Amino acid sequence: GQQVMQIPQYQHVQEGEDFTTYCNSSTTLSNIQWYKQRPGGHPVFLIQLVKSGEVKKQKRLTFQFGEAKKNSSLHITATQTTDVGTYFCAGTTSGTYKYIFGTGTRLKVLA
Amino acid sequence: ETGVTQTPRHLVMGMTNKKSLKCEQHLGHNAMYWYKQSAKKPLELMFVYSLEERVENNSVPSRFSPECPNSSHLFLHLHTLQPEDSALYLCASSQEGPGDYEQYFGPGTRLTVT
Numbered sequence: 001g002q003q004v005m006q007i008p009q010y011q012h013v014q015e016g017e018d019f020t021t022y023c024n025s026s027t028t029l030s031n032i033q034w035y036k037q038r039p040g041g042h043p044v045f046l047i048q049l050v051k052s053g054e055v056k057k058q059k060r061l062t063f064q065f066g067e068a069k070k071n072s073s074l075h076i077t078a079t080q081t082t083d084v085g086t087y088f089c090a091g092t093t094s095g096t097y098k099y100i101f102g103t104g105t106r107l108k109v110l111a
Numbered sequence: 112e113t114g115v116t117q118t119p120r121h122l123v124m125g126m127t128n129k130k131s132l133k134c135e136q137h138l139g140h141n142a143m144y145w146y147k148q149s150a151k152k153p154l155e156l157m158f159v160y161s162l163e164e165r166v167e168n169n170s171v172p173s174r175f176s177p178e179c180p181n182s183s184h185l186f187l188h189l190h191t192l193q194p195e196d197s198a199l200y201l202c203a204s205s206q207e208g209p210g211d212y213e214q215y216f217g218p219g220t221r222l223t224v225t
Contacts, residue, residue: 033213
């Protein structure tokens with residue numbers, strides 16, 4: 001069945017360093033969403049990418065959707081302690097309600 | 112954040128018990144979802160309802176039984192669960208479907224099966 005993998009599984013960075021997580025789908029996606037889950041919390045929507053090759057920015061966060069619409073990345077510039085949490089991508093194929101969530105990348109930021 | 116509420120927040124139940132999880136969304140959304148989140152596993156979609164009609168049933172064991180009486184409420188009825196069913200159960204809603212709108216998650220119910 002359809003799978004969405006994320007790497008790395010864990011990442012520890014010093015505050016101020018950059019961070020990137022990668023999301024890879026076994027099938028072509030119609031769109032991809034990114035969520036952040038703080039420790040003890042629930043997933044919170046960050047952004048949705050729809051177009052092939054799309055790049056979106058939110059302050060220090062940059063999101064990319066691959067040309068083949070099978071992969072995506074989230075890059076955080078100059079991490080802060082507030083960035084701590086697990087980042088999930090979630091892909092969906094056309095005409096379905098079914099979101100396939102990635103395995104997540106847990107980010108720890110050391111002050 | 113009070114957009115999607117879930118009760119109870121924590122639940123401990125024996126394998127022979129029957130209990131229900133409740134989810135309510137105050138966002139005027141038309142689609143609602145149940146997810147299971149276990150340690151070291153990705154979020155698993157269990158059920159999706161759109162306009163009170165079940166549109167996805169992701170091969171979930173029959174000991175989990177969903178109910179959607181209206182577009183604002185979603186229940187998950189539990190009976191004769193197994194210890195491996197212990198997990199965080201998350202409810203979510205979205206404006207419409209399929210797959211085009213962000214999902215708003217509730218705080219979850221932490222379920223422990225003893």
